[in-house]
Amino acid sequence: MLFRCWSSAGSFVVHKRALQSLQMVYAEYGDPSKVLHERTEELKPLSKGELRYKMLAASINPSDINQVQGVYPVKPPLPAVGGGDCVMKVEELGPEVKEFQVGDWAIPSHPGFGAWRTCGITTPEHLIKVNNKLPAQYAATLSVNPSTAYRMLKGYVKLGAGDAVLQNAANSAVGQLIIQLARHFGHKTVNIIRDKNDGGKTAEYLRSLGADYVVTDTQFKEESKRIFGELGPPKLALNCVSGRSTLYLAGALAPRGKLVTYGGMSKQALQIPSGALIFKNIQVLGFWLTDWDQKPENRQQRIQMLDELSELALSGKLKMPLYESVPFKDFGRAMEESLTGTGKKKMLVFD
Structure with missing residues (x-):
């Protein structure tokens, strides 16, 4: 019996017992462009309780880079x-x-799976089955940005129909998914984007996803009273920027509202007005999806969430932010552009 596997040189044929996996490996922490190297590993015959898989798609995310750098x-x-x-x-x-079963699609159930490889061997407890009707790009990112958006909307505040959710970084991948999921759940969104001269294209695009209000940082300072006079103050604010932006999020919250931080794009500390803490008793919380994912009591809830997100994507109610597809053989270019922030986020695809 013969199998095909991908190498940097192209496609080659090997016998079953000589099946090889091409991998991007690091033996020390540091600059990914220096510490990552190619390795070819021969896969052994399967033992009891093991399965062999072929990689379809794998993303390059900031957390992946941070892990190689040793700061994750x-x-x-x-x-x-x-x-x-x-x-x-x-x-x-x-x-x-x-x-x-043979032909099933799966995603990792644990962090640090080691996705940058053509094929491999693992055991079922390290995988979660996903719908194989999804585009591979969607399936590969299902447990990251969509799950982050879903959990933040569901996990902190009991939101009713028409309740407002306030967020910054609204044009980020997570921000776009928050807009769509909030619309699906019946909530209103107030979305802050950076001041930039793009002729309103960003705001127009976010409105096409279902955003109710889209304002720049400067506009929010001027229009927040009017907006929340119409909607009522938000019970939930989602922060991916930190720094001065959190002054305005916290200040806009309803009494006992919650400010949830899941990123720090400004690389600055949170700024919280004392009055919001003292007189409105707001709560300031952090969210890390990996921590929630790894709690055994959340596994069934996680599977149900992934099923729901898959159905929303397949029905067209959830549009995933697109990555640029890059063949695995061009890993070097994909990593270089990921490190420099050139173009879209990269999705490695495998033959």
Whole structure:
């Protein structure tokens, strides 16, 4: 029996017992352009309880880069294969594997999976089955940005129909998903974007996704009273910028409202007005999806969330922010552009 696997040189044919996996590996922390290197590993025959998979798509996210740099909280044992978020196809089952069938698609259930490889061997507890009707790009990112947006809308405040959600970084991948999910759940969104001269194209695009209000940082200072006079003050504010932006988010919150931080794009500390804490008793919280994902009591809820997000995507109610597809053989270019912030985020695709 013969299999095909991808190498940097192209497609080659190997026998079953000589199936090889091309991987991007790091043995020390540091600059990804210097510490990542190519490795070819021969895959052993499957043992009891193991399965073999072929990688379909894997993203390059800031958290992946931070992990290679050694500044991310999740640190797999070294040497490690880089990358975490991906979708794979099950190609062979070892003895006593009942949870999957050949042809099933799956995503990692744990962080630091090691996604930048053509194929590999794992066990069912490290995977979660996903709908194989999804585009591979969607499936590969399902457990990241869509899940982050979903959990923040569901996990902190009981929001009713018409309740307002305030967010900054509204044009980010998570921000766009918050807009769409909030609309689906019946909430209103007030969305802050950076001051920039683009002729209103960003605001127009966000409104097409379902945004109710889109304002720049400067406009928000001038129009927040009018907006929340119409909607009522928000119970939930979502922060991915930090710095001075959080002054305005916290100041706009309703009494006992919650400010949830999931990023710090400004690389500045949060700024919270004392009055919002003292007189409105707001709560300031942090959200890290990995922490929620890894709690055993959340596993079934996570699976249900992924199923719901998949159905929304398949029905056209959830439009995923697109990545640029890059063949795995061009990994060097994809990483270089990810490090410099050139173009869109990169999605590695595999033959």
